[in-house]
Amino acid sequence: MYKKISKHLFSCKSVALFVHVNPDWDCIGSALALRSALRGKNIKCDVFTEKELSKHLSFMENDVIVFSEESAMPDYECFCAIDVGTPSRLGAWGDFFTRKENTVCIDHHLSSGPFASLSVIETERSSTGELVFEILSSLKIEITKEIASYLYCAISSDTGSFQYSNVKPRTYEIIISLTKAGIDTSYLSSMLYERKSLTQLYLEAEAINSLKLYHDGKIATAHVTNEMLEKYNAKRSDTEALASLPRSIDGVMISAFFSELPNGDIRVNLRAQGDYDIEPVARFFGGGGHKKAAGCTLEGVDMEKAQNLVVGELIKL
Ligand SMILES: [Mn+2]
Structure with a gap:
C-alpha cells in the first residue's frame, strides 16, 4: 500500500x-x-x-x-x-x-x-x-x-x-x-x-485551580473559559498543552479537558490510561480520535452542563 x-x-x-x-x-x-x-x-x-x-x-x-x-x-x-x-x-x-x-x-x-x-x-x-x-x-x-x-x-x-x-x-x-x-x-x-510563555503558565495555573476529581479520583476534569483567556490576553492555542494536564494526577485513569471556543461551544479533549477506550465517548458526542486520546465539541451548552454530560458518560466506562 x-x-x-x-x-x-x-x-x-x-x-x-x-x-x-x-x-x-x-x-x-x-x-x-x-x-x-x-x-x-x-x-x-x-x-x-x-x-x-x-x-x-x-x-x-x-x-x-x-x-x-x-x-x-x-x-x-x-x-x-x-x-x-x-x-x-x-x-x-x-x-x-x-x-x-x-x-x-x-x-x-x-x-x-x-x-x-x-x-x-x-x-x-x-x-x-x-x-x-x-x-x-x-x-x-x-x-x-x-x-x-x-x-x-x-x-x-x-x-x-x-x-x-x-x-x-x-x-x-x-x-x-x-x-x-x-x-x-x-x-x-x-x-x-520547552517554550512555554508566561501567559501559558498563568493559564495553566487557572486550569489547575479548576481541577475536579470524580469516581474515587479515577476521573479528572479541568477547564479554561474565554474569560480566563481574556484575563491573560491569551490565545486559544495557549490552551493546547493543557489537554493532558488532568491526566497527570496519580490515580486518574480518564481525564477530560474542557475549553470554551470563541463562539461559546465547548471543545472537549479526552485522555485515558490503561485499558480504557474513550473514543466511543467522543464519538457519542459527535467527535472521534483514538482509544487513548480523543475529542469532541459540544454545541449550545455552557461549561457546567458540558462537564456534567461528559463526566456522566465517562463514569459509565
Ligand atoms: Mn496524528
Missing part, C-alpha cells in the same frame, strides 16, 4: 497537501516532510491550512498557505489530506476536497471509512509521521536532515515524547533511521516542549 501511494504521489506534477483544523505537530510535521520530499523531486507541492499556524508550530518555517478562497486556489493534480480522519476535520474545505477526483489520505485516526480515492489509514500507528516515513521509504526516497527533522517532531509529539502506549518497536526503528540523517534531537525537543 505504501508503494502504491508513493508511486501515485511521486508520479503527479503537482500535489496540494491539506491539514486538519488546529493542526498539531504530527499533522504539520508530516505535511512539511512530504512536501520537502516531493519538492526534492521537482514536483510542485504546497501545504494548505485553514488558518495561520499558531506560533509554536512555526518554529521551523512559516511557508504554508492559508487557504481562503476556492476560486483563488491554483490547480493541483492531486489533493492529499494529512492526519485527517473525516472530511469535517478539514473545516470549511471538506466539500472542496471531496469534490476532487484525484485524492489521497494518509492518517492514523479511527474513522468512519476512507473518503479519498487512495488511502493509507493505520490506526495502530503512533502518528501520521510514521506513515509518511513508510511511504517515502517504500520508494527509497532519501530521508534528508530536513525531512527527518519534520518527521521527528511529528512522531515525538504524537507519542507524548515516546511516553504513550502507541509507541511500538517500529516507532523506535524509524527514529533510529531519522537520527542517522543527522538531526539534532535535543534542539528539536527543546523547541517542541
